[in-house]
Amino acid sequence: MSERTIIPFGPQHPVLPEPIHLDLVVEDEKVIEAIPSIGFIHRGLERLVEKKDYVDYVYVAERICGICSFIHGLTYCMAIEELMKVQVPDRAQYLRLIWSELSRIHSHLLWLGLTADSFGFESMFMQSWRLREYILDIIEETTGGRVIFGSAKIGGVRRDIPLAKMDEIMKKMRVYRKDVAALCEQFMKDQTVKHRMRGVGLLSREDAISLGAVGPMLRGSGVAQDIRMTGYSGYDRIGFTPITETAGDCYARCMVRVREMDASFQMIERCVEQMTDGPIEVKVTGNPNGEFFMRSEQPRGEAIYYAKANGTKFLSRLRVRTPTFANIPPLLTALAGCQLADVPVIVLTIDPCISCAER
């Protein structure tokens, strides 16, 4: 038996901007075990519910994550709406769906670039971030912000997208859809990509279920579970089917994301066709009372918001479980037995967002 060594990976690492620390126990070049430590960037955002009233907290919830900001704000709003028994108007639900799917596309494009970059495919990084910029432009035109949308509010949305603008956007989106598809095809058909990803970082279906994997990590192992199937915020009306792959390796997880991007473009298109004019918000009065669990599907997987209110304008407890946090145990299983050089690739295929995991 060769000697065991511990190699620290992160919290600052050239390929990974996310501050996760892994102690890799290696034997020669083979990783035997990975021991994680997190907590470098804890911000205490959950505690802030005691200081910010439930309406203002939407702004804080949006800042939990810089990528899926909109869906965080949305999930929080939906939790409070359930507590207060507010029925959100149809148009607002469709608008929320459009913005959620736009976030998914831009998040997956960001991930595609970072993953390609992790094994030195830098021109792919450049191209996918170029396309992501166009999506961000659409977001800025419709919400006024590029990263923090600021458009979700309890009882509806803050802004409407006028009809003329919607047509203009859809015209652009059809072009982007083709560009994104072409880019993804380049990536997925590349020999080097296949070589680096096929059979690497395996996670079996059983492991994925028992370790509680979520999102593309779970669906890449063949489990058809997606919170959008529950039909929140209008997903039930546009006909949603989850996307799965069965191989359970890095390549399968990439394939899930690539196919999801195309599905998102489709969903936005269907959504725009179905949308009718109408109010975009209802007036909310009073204070929330009771407790509620809200689940939503973020680009990285399922997020859970637990809100407990006591009839005052300050919630007494808010708990957020983000997808990356749930994906760390499956990641450790996928890492065991891999080659040291594959560690960045495997870590990136869970699409880690440590800042939101630590809140």
Add this chain to the structure above:
Amino acid sequence: MSLMGFAKVVLKNLFTGPVTEKYPFVPKVYPQGARGSVNIELAKCIFCGICQKKCPTAAIVVTKEPKAWEIDRLRCISCNYCVEVCPKKCLALDTKYAPVTITRTTDKFSAQPVA
């Protein structure tokens, strides 16, 4: 990628210019409705203080006596909430961000009659 496809991409890239904008030589155009810094039309303001009460980051301070409206630009997160709640509609978000500073100062607008 086949050689033909490769040649097509190269040719296309040769004849289309760069994708990036040549900032600062070409000024950045913000889309209509972009959320930048808060502006106030002081003549309309009645100093009711609603914006101060609603601002999630407590960036605004309104005083009735003497009549003044003050904003800490570094605290403001350009959320548009004050603009929505103002009863006199005297606030508006500019599409441009506030200028860069290195010191923390507040912008004060006071409506004192000229003596």
